Amino acid sequence: MAVMVTGGAGYIGSHAVLALLDAGQEVVVVDNLVTGFDWAVDDRATLVECDIADEGRVRAAIRxxxxDAIMHFAGSVVVPESVTDPLKYYRNNTAASRSLIESAVTEGVRHFIFSSTAATYGTPEKVPVAENDPTVPINPYxxxxxxxxxxLRDVAAAHPINYCALRYFNVAGADPEGRSGQSTAGATHLIKVAVEAATGRRSHVSIFxxxxxxxxxxxxRDYIHVSDLAAAHVAALDLLRADPGSSHTLNCGYGRGFSVAEVLDAVDRVTNMTIERKLEGRRAGDPAELVADNSAILAALPWRPERDDLEGIVRDALAWERKLAERDR
Known part of the structure; x- marks a missing residue:
């Protein structure tokens, strides 16, 4: 049996691939390489270059x-872009996911793990926010x-498939062994932007x-190390396989938040330099505060955070950024 990882050549997906392979799983990656990189896919995995909406090729790969299980990371992820180009997000994230889910059901895939987001909550009524709190998104993403x-909820009620939707908070950092990290040009994640500035790839960091x-x-925001997040996916897969009748929606975060200014202060401490900050107006679709109530995931899974140190997250991100700089020379 193999695990199909869509978007496995991207940031979070490539780390999930590493975690699965390290756990002894067979992995096939499906990625159209629009934003991902073939070199980011570990050699132990098989790469199928295609779009998840190409049902014929996806079904052939499943067979x-x-x-027996799909981890679905493929999609578009930039909140401000979703506000200016909503149709792109409904095509790449919703319509394409529908095609993938249909391929899974048709071919008898039994388990599905979905890369969801804390953006489903919109502006939460309370913080930290729990899975049963209202979901009122304020942006198309x-x-x-x-x-x-x-x-997924409706399909699992109608077909023999179970799922886990993992609602990510702010993902950051890189594989501590230097095997993968965030490599996309023009990334908008704060810690990625800050370490780019620290290595001279940007002139400043904007505070929106x-x-x-x-x-x-x-x-x-609640910042979670990407390797901890990848480990949560492996634990979620174990749960789905052990209990085929169960499905879950779980927050993935540490349960504590840091402000933009606090994160930049941490980057300054780690790099022993002062990164230039430019104050900007708010971006469309940004809530003031998003912090996870993570009690449900701690109860459902044996997963426990191992890298929940902000400066450690920054150090891993910085190490990867320096590795990228060497690669580009």
């Missing part, structure tokens, strides 16, 4: 590699993911919004 969650109702006026 050919005896896939969050809505496109919530729609896919709804599809200084008038939020937070302790210092900048947005507060």
């Amino acid at each position: 050919g590699y005896d896939v 969050g809505m496109s993911k919530l729609m896919t969650e709804a599809m 919004g200084t008038d939020f109702d937070t302790r210092d006026g900048t947005g507060v």
